[in-house]
Amino acid sequence: MRVALLTTTQHGHLNPYVPVVNALRKAGAEVSLLLLSADGGALDEQRRQALGEAQVHSVGQVEMAPWSGDPAKIGPMLRSSPVADRTADVLRATAPDFVLVDSLPVTASAVVGAHASGVPYGMIWANLGGVCPREHRRGRWAYDEQVGDYLTGHGVSWSTRTHSARSPILNLMPTIPALVGDDAVTDDGVRLVGLPGAAGTRGDEVAFPELDRLAPDRPVVCVSFGTIFYRRPDLLRTVITGAAATGAQVVAAVGDLAGELALPDDVLTAPYLPQREVLERADVFITHGGYNSVAESIRAETPMLVVPLAVDQPIQAYFVGRAGFGTALEPAAATGRAVTDAVADLLDPARDYRARLRAAQPECGDSAARTAELVVSAVETLQRQGEQ
Template sequence: MSHARGFMRAVLICPPLHSHLRAFEALAGELTRRGHQAIFLTEPGIALQGGVAQATLPGPPAYPQPRRLLAEIATGARRTDRLCRDAPPLLRDIGPDLILGDQMEPASGLLARALGVPLVSVACAVAMDAEPGIPLPFLGWPHDTTAQGLRRNAGGERVADLLMLPQSRVIRRWAREWKVGDLGRLQDCLSPDLTLSQMVPGFDYPRPVTGARMAQLGPFRRGQMAQDFPSDIQPDAGRPFVYASLGTLQGHRAGLLARIAQACRQAGAQVLLSHAGCLSDDQARAIPADWVRPFVPQQAVLERADLCVTHAGLNTALECLAAGVPMLALPLTHDQPGVAARVAHCGAGLRLQPWQRSRVRITDAVRTLLSDSRFRTTARGFAAQGDSWRGAAGAVDEIEALVSPRTRATG
């Protein structure tokens, strides 16, 4: 079948991170449903869901994703270099009409420019698009357009440039090789035309400059599958029910998880804790929560929860807003400080900085969030808008509007 606006062949490029892959799979599924073709470009060993088409780079499997920041940056730089080195022959054979590129993978922007293919950037996390007054995503600073705020943000960008030197060297080398301009940072490799963001209206800081090219669509995967609440977990309806998770990569932090569980119980709440399979059985048994599980159906759990204690990953934060659940944000890494700052800014929860995470401070925050109805009212306000979030369908609407006039005609 071909769509009325014209067939498109899209190549999708994103880092091999769980939440990013699942978001891109949702986009691929919607593209396919409308009669377009979606092909992931990946390193060997990357498992995809939903029968998505895949073109695999030659050579050994992907490097395992490290947990330490500097090692992660180095791994990302090697991945970018590999994509730039090995992808062009594959892309020429595929003949894409569009590259759909994760903002965290600059190879997508470099390859699109080198091949003369339209690029659409995808912000699975906090958008990287530069905006006066908005700090980089990994900084938990407020939105501030004063001279002082702009100076502080510029200082943060200088620090980021130093940390990202391995990645910048790769970007600059391939930009020179392909004569595609003076590119040297992640931000230089973004689409100048369209960013698809999973942010929901009212949650991000204001973006008067880049807003015209940014579509805030909400979670791409929302509502794709029904989930049942675990039958072996039966919360007492007479007591607050708290769900706690540090995401798929930080569930190994047994000490912090134990303090969260202790704090919730001291605040009079029952707590379900998920560690994403990062703890051994002995470590899990030592966590003083009412229920400890490696994995849970998170959407179903949030529909029953009174509060979520979270690492402030964007996916979890958006699921909380969709369910009308306030949050206690304990950011750890990546863009989580930026997400946590927005949780506090919009009034849907509180955040605690790394130096504020004693059991006493967490207990006080949990009590405040459970007793002050303003946080839940704000979260429910977002949930009431949920039907207007366009998700993956809206993303493909935006792509078709931008790219279809340039695509090849089909029979």
Template sequence: MHVAFVTTSQHGHLNPFVPLMRELRSRGCKVTLLLLAADGDSLGPARREALDGIDVRVVGEVSIAPWSGPPDGIRALLDTTTVAADSEAAVRALAPDFVLLDSMQLTWPALVGVHASGVRYGLTTANLGMIAPKRFREHRWAYDEITRDYLLRHGVIWSEDAHSPRSPTLNLAPAIHELVGDDAVLDGVGLVGLPGAAAVRGDETAFADWQRLDPARPLVYVSFGTIFYRRPQLLREAIAASAGLGAQVVASVGELGPQIGEGLGENVFLAGYVPQREMLRRADLFVTHGGYNSVAESIRAGKPMLVIPLAIDQLVQAHYVERAGFGLALRPDDASQAAIAASVERLLDPAGGHGERVGVAAGAAGDSAATTAERVIEAIR
């Protein structure tokens, strides 16, 4: 069996699918990664090593910036991009048994190409956008109708309730009922468990200060991900608020350390990048932007969250985390140091029950990579 997988080079999209590709190969499948280079990004040595010899073919380039600009820019982008034609040509030349595609706006031109190729395909996602009710998108995305019309014009099935495309063969979402509850749009979509199970994926790194952390004191981990983290003032507010309560704070801040680090005290540890899964096992609380990989890894570790959603699907994750009782959410405009401190204090208090609820959900996390691989192989058979 030959499976082609389509995604972008963005950490939040490629990383969670590295275990899936390895899982497929461990079950006897040949795997080819058809990669869309985001803003010219290339795979570094660590991620290539994690892919462990999986065939990688760059089939096009995509740019993130237009998706936060005027909607007319998206119309022009979709009218002129060669990603659809290039993806169709790549799939026809490769002739796999099945294509699995990470469905999001950046990959939808590739979806058009895969659909046109005639090869059977399935859709999955790296967040909850595929199953979130349409109301989460109202009044937020000026380009929504443009992308909807683009896909419908090319014969792709569309879910009006979730405002997302659908495959006629296989649709899988990396989620659990304990998180999304009964209002998820499961019109032919199966839940396959959370991403983030122990597996090599190419973003592992060292943390130099493990020995300096005091296990007798609460530990708050702060990270706004790898794309949206460039909010030095907000990061500093979150760090200072947590440290002001007497907690130790580890923060992943990219290159922003010099802008953030003055006067925060000896109980604050800043790092460019942190081994997140390992850090969450040690932490008592996660202050996060609500990227789905971060949310899923926090649930898997059984740790409550304060979600400060900064963009796109993070608003959806913030809603579900708060509704499930796994944490609290603050809008960025409301996230003053005092408001963050009050939320952190509530979440560190066992009486609130947040830690207990997310700890129970951790037992239902499953393994999205293993389950997705099973479903893909079943679809091929």
């Protein structure tokens, strides 16, 4: 059985799919990874090692800047992109039995290529956009409409209720009912498969010996705005100092901004944190709302303050608040006083944030293993149908 998985080089997409690739291999599949280079990004050696024997194929490049520019240019850009043809060519040449496509706007051309290749394909998401009702998907309408017109023009199914693509075979959302609840749009074939972030190597682990310096008698606040959106020094400084004003020990991922922030002496910083390890020690997590971070915080039973900065992050902020797993502040409202008050609220045991997170743990599961199980089952069903 041969299975391909298509995604981008962005950490927020590669990280959750390394375990999926390895789960598929463990299930007996021969796996290849089809990669779109986002803004020139490449597969680093650490993640290459974590992928084991999986074959890696390039299917082209995508640029992120246009998705914050004039929405009217998105349709022409997608139609002129060579990614669709390149994806179809690679799939025909490698001839997998099935391809699982990471569904997001920048992969729309690759979705068209998968559809055109004739290879059966399924959709998977690295955020909650695929099940979020459109009334909570703010600020993306003009872009979504361009993507929807492009995909439906090439025969790809499109959910107008969520503004996202759909496969006729398999649609997998790595999430849990406790997070998305009855608001999730799943009645058109989307299956929930558990949270990303189960134990296991994903290829980005780093050492952070400063964890040993944490005072046992102080609450710990972890701060991270991810590897793309962290470059907001004024906001990052405000958030960190606001959290520190509660008396908590703050541990922050600051990229290359450490020299610009002028932080209190007892704030611990690093360019990049072993986030899962830190969250196991943290009492509050201040995050931009990237979905990997949200999922890891839920697994660690760590309440969140979400400050959504762009793209799908407001969607995650909405669902975190809906579930009672934390609260949110718009960036413009994230003053030092507001952050201090929000962190104090999240630290208050009477507010029951941790109790709700604890109650959700039985649902978390292992989304990579469940994804592999469902993909293998879908391929076996297709093969039986082909034999009849």
